[in-house]
Amino acid sequence: MKLIQSHDVQSKLLHVILSAQKELVIVSPYVNLTYTKSVSNALIAAQKRNVQIAFYIRDDQSNSVSREQVQNMGLTPRPIPNLHAKLYFNETTGIIASLNLLSSSIGNSIEIGAQLETAEELAELRLFVEQFITPFDPVATPAVPTQATTPVVAAAPTSREEREFAEQEFGAILADYLASRIDRRCSIEGNAKQLSIRALNNSFTVVIRGVSSPKLTIEGILSSSEADRFAAKAAKHFRSAAFDYSVKRGGQGYYDQVQAARKAELTAGTYNRLNYAEKKQLLLEIADVLTATRNFKDDYKS
Known part of the structure; x- marks a missing residue:
């Protein structure tokens, strides 16, 4: 600055x-x-x-x-x-x-x-x-309708899972999903737009950026040596076509990171306002990026 x-x-x-x-x-x-x-x-x-x-x-x-x-x-x-x-x-x-x-x-x-x-x-x-x-x-928060207005009634969830997704914080849903799929010791904390994840012996940040065109970005910590090797070896592990992958260099006390930028926009700027289908898709995509990052790091060690 x-x-x-x-x-x-x-x-x-x-x-x-x-x-x-x-x-x-x-x-x-x-x-x-x-x-x-x-x-x-x-x-x-x-x-x-x-x-x-x-x-x-x-x-x-x-x-x-x-x-x-x-x-x-x-x-x-x-x-x-x-x-x-x-x-x-x-x-x-x-x-x-x-x-x-x-x-x-x-x-x-x-x-x-x-x-x-x-x-x-x-x-x-x-x-x-x-x-x-x-x-x-x-x-950005839906207003509570007054007596003078006619509330817009959303379609009622049709399954037990849909009801759970509507009632629970997305961070809690994601924590349960990751614990059952990739790392039972994972932990998540954060807010309506950014989640910090500790899983697979690494730290990740999952954040929704943008107001009018919200998009998801996932970042995971890399060592400087892993970051140097990223261009040559990333394609072997980071295969999802849903994301653009790059290295975000740290410096001045910050870690290097792998950055996965989701190509498609989201329908809302906060996790809990996403629809059921989007939440389901994000569970799969986030787990995929976390796993790919872990496999990339392990491949470097071998």
């Missing part, structure tokens, strides 16, 4: 908004642009370009001005409890800043920020939002 000086924070923020073509994520606990129209005009222009905008504010009874300001721009505010982070990114670039979207902050306060410089940094920022913000996103 590159440090942004105080006098450049506003221009870098505007660049993020104006250069967005597909998606834009705004995380600003407080919003009041009454006396500064440059940012609100840029956001309105982004909507006209059909940019998908996710706008997160702080969930606070005293924060009604922020909610009204976002709504007046034609956007849906997404109130998040205890939100204090401020960050802004699109599909190619982003910034982390001390700046709230307040007229008093833009051009008047001493602010500081950091410019993302690599795709890896952007991915880390996106993962932060997916891990710590979107699980509390009321827009």
